[in-house]
Amino acid sequence: MKWTTILYHVIQLLAVCAGIYNYKRLVKPTKVLFWLMVYTFISELVALYIRFNFGNNVYIYHLYNPIQYSLVTYAFYLELRQYRFMLYSIFLFWIFAIVNGIYWEPFLTMFCANLSMTKSILTTLWIFLYFYELLKNVNEHKFLEYPLVWISIGLLIFNANLVGLGLFNLLNQYDPITLALSNVRSFTNYVLYSSFVGAFFCHQNLVYK
């Protein structure tokens, strides 16, 4: 196993432990993100196991992407309740995931690049909305004392990489085709899951209380 893969799982494990350690003091959106982290950790371990033992693990991501989108969107919705369309988008995304898995990117054979791209674009939109509301409601708290700021920074960097890969239709490549791309991808993954650690340890401030 490559050291980058080990580091990737270690950071995820750290994020889960940070969440367990701080669970009682986490606010509702961060609790949702903690459960996403637990699910991600388990899902990645299962994907790793299947990859080593059976080769093809793409169907894992056909389920992982809608669940990740749902939980991320719900966490942001808990902060931005005035944007109810975020909730409706979860339902639409599930329909899209099912149709995509059956017709466009069969879930047993193809990676769900469409889902990943759509998820990245939509969650980037939620991040912009979150920052917009944060700037509208500035108070005495510091920038990094909002857990969703950590998550937004991590997700934004992660999404930038995903959208970049998607633009060149490289998302459905099972293995990254070059070392450089692979390293960039690993880096953005580390940033994303480290941001979860930050979110679980930081002050639990909300834009709207």
Added chain:
Amino acid sequence: MNSIDDRTLLALMAICFLLLMSVFFIIIIVGLFKKRQSEHRQEKITLQHQYQQEILQAQLEIQNQTLQQIGRELHDNIGQLLSVMSINLDILEEDVSDLKTRSQIIDTSKILQQTIADVRSLSKSLDGDFAKDFGLVDSLSHDLRRIRATGKYQTEILMEGEPYRLDGQKEFVLFRIVQEILTNILKHAEAKTIKVTLHYTPAQFSLTVQDDGKGFDNEAVLGRKMENAGAGLRNIQRRTEMVGGTYIIETARGQGTKIEIQLPIVL
């Protein structure tokens, strides 16, 4: 370089560009956040200042109304009763033939006249509108005369520079500040002389109240715990700030006290 390499290179460039954009976006957001936070703090300070000003204004208005009410009562009720007593004494004086009794009545009548004059003087001093209507100098002169009339103090009012009228509200607040200082002198200073100086320049007005009393340890007074601290100095400070002024205290034990209030003149 084959086609896969080109595609990979382009993808790498696109990803790097998007990553840089993300970092740039985050930096912009942090900058905007700090700017908004600084504006927010400034707004909060302004609001707090306004709130304190409003509380102080309300306090002054309530105090003024109460003092005016007491002044009116003294003038209209007590003053009137004393006047009736004076008339009755005059009638009694005419009716009494015994010289000794008549002399006593005349003495009592004189004391009564003095009491009526004191009550009138006090009622004017309690009326804040008096300062607004007749000006700071006349009001202060009136108060100092009243203190001098007790026979315990020498008082003096001096004017330097070309005198001018301040805004009515400011004159009223300054009048109340000086009253507070005078009350402190009468209560604590054990002074013999009180000197008030009004210094007029085009850019600044300053008012100094000086006594030759026992003075005090200013640091110790300011450092006292809340239960032991008097409201006098704090009131003077807050009221001075309310009219946009600053105040300086020069005092030491056995060396008297000098309080100077400086007010910038905004044209």
